[in-house]
Amino acid sequence: MIAPIRPGKAGFCAALTIAMLTSTSLQAQDAPQDSFYWLSEMNKASTVMVVETGIVPADLGVTIADAVAQVIEDQSVEGAARSGDYLQVEPLLIEIGGPDVTRMHSGRSRQDIGSTSERLFQREAVLQLLQALIDTRTALLTLAETNPDAIVPAYTVGVQAQPITLGHYITGYVQALDRAAERVKVLYDEVNMSPLGSAALGTSSFPVDRERLAELLGFGGALENSFDANQLSRIDTGGVAVGVANSMALTVGTLLSDIEAQYRFTSPWLILKDGTTGSSSIMPQKRNPNSVNTVRGNASAVLAKSTGFYFGAHNLPHGLRDQGNSATETLEAATKMLASLESLLGDLEFREAVALAEVNADYSTSTELADVLQREADVPFRVGHHFASMLVTYGRANALKPADLPFAEAEKIFAEAAAEYDLADIAFPLTEERFREALSPQGMVNASLGLGGPQPAEVARMIAGQHATIEGDTAWLAGERKELADAATALNEAFEGIRTGTAAK
Template identity: 50%
Template sequence: MKINKRVLPTLPFRLAMIPLLMLAAGLAQAADKKEPHDNFYFLGEMNKASTVMVIDTKVVPPELGKKIVAAVDQVIVNGNKPGAERPADYLKYEPLILAIAGPDGSRMHSGRSRQDILSTTRRLMQRERVLNLLDEMNKSKAEFLKLAEDNIDTIVPAYTNGVQAQPITYAHYLLGFTSVFDRDATRFKEAYARLNMSPLGSGALGTSSFPIDRKQLAALLGFDGVVENSYDAAQLGALDTGIELTGISSSAALTIGLLVQDIHTQYHQPYPWIMITEGKLTGTSSIMPQKRNPYGLNLLRLQASDVVGGAMTYQLEAHNVTPGMPDYKRDQVEKTLDQTAMSFTMLADLLSNLQIDKARALEEVDADYSTTTELADMLQRDSDVPFRVGHHFASDLVTYGRLNKMKPADIPFSEVQRIYGEALKAFNFEHAQFPLTQAQFRTSLTAQNMIASSKGLGGPQRPEVERMLAAEKASLIDDQNWVKTQQQKLTKASADLDAAFHKAGQ
């Protein structure tokens, strides 16, 4: 099985930590994906495009053009043979062409430099990876939505400051994460529009005296246009596009980290309400037979950390260098994009293996006092008790219940009435008698009532969750179609380039 070092740069460390069978399963899944093209491939594509262009602009006469076409084609064929040399540096690539076509083969390079070639290579490799990354994001989103649909009425605790705060539904929780990833997807699509512009033909800095048709080169390579200023194209653009792409990747990875850590806290409990299906994403201890270690969480967290680290590495490499240096034109951006894509692959696998214990989740909510906000709301809404007064009473009620080790449902109603009267003394409030019946009071503290009573846009109540879920499903279809359209455009551009190239050789 081939291990993609670009995807798993910290493999030696991880092999020491993660069971081999589990890691092998993840690698097998990655192996099913289409490998990104390498530098040699894209040098060949650029050489084909440049050959067509210099013939069309009459920089090279047709007969010589045929000779160059044959040489460029043969170098590509030779490089595709098993074990063949596939140079990534143009200075090592061009001698292969000259060995076949002679010195005249270098006329194909008219108006180009390694500078604009390298800048173009970066964009060609990055756009391919952005589309792959978005494809993996879409797959993970599909898993989010499936899990959400299965848990529309699953009541779970939600936390602020690490403390149980209010009950929501698990579907509401999951849709919160898809909202964040929607923004990341939008950022990537917007970045793609800026990325998919061609630097080729700008030369080292200021173009050349040859009549280079940069727009034709862009079209032949499937770009949507050109980076107009040649200095920007060859020397500056690689930096800000790299920062943008690695920054979005880091943002997405941080959100993945939030989710992973939230799930991981369940493993601190003897009886978690969320677990990973035992199998490829879990493992046992070498000494403790009770352990069911959540290796899927561990590995995903490490992968997300690699993304954040990769983004920071790129910033450090690009920091304090003069224009034209190679520091920000290396492959760190591609590495980070690959790591991010793998993070979403692993996230989708994790989501498909989660087990939600609905009864245990509700038990967790019922054991605490996270519904007391609704008690204060009900007092104001139904009995005209100011919220701060109701809030003070509810807080005193919580203090009493916890001191006496009682769940909310266990507090005697007579004590509720007494605590209410005592709490009101602080406000000199006239409503000394507790205004709710015992049934109303008990209902106010149920998670089901609190969620059903929610009225706000985007809340956890079922109608809102169903509306948001439907919107996310429609958004997913749009995102899938967008990626498919961009991939089809690149496929068509590659086919058109091949046709134009071989026609020039006839």
């Protein structure tokens, strides 16, 4: 089994290397965790179980265990076939131990072997995905903490809407990926259940201990109904898996759209650092955000693979496997997507002055002006809103930024707006200083009081909370990795006990 993988970009690629820490002589240290690897683990577990339950006598168990171990050794040499098909491996076992070794297969079928193999691959893919989520959220928080209280524009319906802060903006995406991580952990519990011992779908007349098989392979338990375990669960659990991957691909796609949109501005405020962009063969001014497009392509690949799963699983009678193992492939594609996003985040440059200038160039603080009029001068919100809207129209028509609005003109427009609501002879209730403070981005952000708002104290609280969440996920992942490593050790010890005739009676 694979040991815990350290956070970082190299984590996914280092999986097989780190696996060496917990492997035994029964599986070569550099052996890939391919379908043969997992078939061999199932053969070892089945050997232990058939001896423990009395399906085969202990002396035959020794012969079976020796044959299984020899096949593992023979298939570890360079160029070996390493087939994951039991019917391809069984002749190798017979050649070593004779036909009696096939009693190890009692109560099994290629159906439950295949379903179990899928879950073993999916289980690892889920853990890899959670590690990628940990790394990506950590990278996002690193970006947020570079300047958490810096003003940035936020948009609704594609139009600048209100000023927020960089920390508020980034922690929004972290929160979305926090939810994804929770879904991944729930998915793990669903995936980590064993179909082994279900035979074709209706078990067998052998006293197969399915719970023991599950325990030996590190599963959380056995899927109870054998028909569901082999023929149904792989479809709906696969659907849950690709749905989890889809949800985070949509979140990543939104973030990538935000970054890509910056390249349409003449003065972007979130941009790839110099030296990390591509060039044009004809236009010397271009700095192409190639890595942005790479991540977006990876997100699209997640959606494409998940769609392939749905079409492959749609309207299938039970017993057919047209969708292959595309659920696992979708999870792996999601991990690749997050790894590329993590790399991209390290190349981003935030330009605080440009972001503030973008906000100051428009009227996204006008909501706060209406709020101040209601809160401090008892002006009905709709009146204040209408006044602020008229003020924006005037400012834009005269090419004025909010900071350049003449105070006298604001007083005049307020009187006109009040009159339209039959509130005549009401003087503008704000001083010029308060008027300009209400229209300032920093004043609006600092005035926010709600849970999860952009105000500095709330952003700091959210960042701290998200760090704690990531630490919790890291501990959870380490715990699951340890359980799998412990199960692998216990399986090897039990298998060696059968092989040497020293198994506990």
